[in-house]
Amino acid sequence: MSDTPITETAARIFHVVRSVPAGCVSTYGDVARLAGLPGRARYVGTLLSRLPTGSRLPWFRVINSQGRISFPEQSPLWLEQTSRLQAEGVSVREGRVDLRQYRWCP
DNA sequence: CAAATGACGTAGC
DNA sequence: TGCTACGCCATTT
Numbered sequence: 518m519s520d521t522p523i524t525e526t527a528a529r530i531f532h533v534v535r536s537v538p539a540g541c542v543s544t545y546g547d548v549a550r551l552a553g554l555p556g557r558a559r560y561v562g563t564l565l566s567r568l569p570t571g572s573r574l575p576w577f578r579v580i581n582s583q584g585r586i587s588f589p590e591q592s593p594l595w596l597e598q599t600s601r602l603q604a605e606g607v608s609v610r611e612g613r614v615d616l617r618q619y620r621w622c623p
Numbered sequence: 624c625a626a627a628t629g630a631c632g633t634a635g636c
Numbered sequence: 637t638g639c640t641a642c643g644c645c646a647t648t649t
């Protein structure tokens with residue numbers, strides 16, 4: 518079968534992503550901090566980029582610190598993230614989300 | 624094993 | 637508002 522080397526660190530990051538409520542968003546940096554890994558936002562992105570297509574992890578609720586979707590405009594993933602967020606009631610305009618309104622603040 | 628890469632963030636200009 | 641420079645670090649070349 519496949520080898521999915523889930524490390525302790527990765528497991529914590531996935532747990533945080535899974536805990537982001539529907540209708541809300543979080544940022545790569547926040548997810549890293551909440552997982553006890555401050556300064557490793559980049560690692561969060563690297564991890565999500567390796568998710569298999571069709572993963573049930575709500576990766577689309579994670580955006581960058583500027584409230585923008587981290588994909589080239591109109592790309593397949595950009596379109597998917599936008600529509601899935603809007604389906605949950607998150608307003609996404611021009612690839613941007615108003616963090617003051619939707620940011621998940623535990 | 625050295626160098627490049629990347630779904631990032633912050634600071635500075 | 638935008639760009640550059642760094643810092644960060646697992647992965648891939």
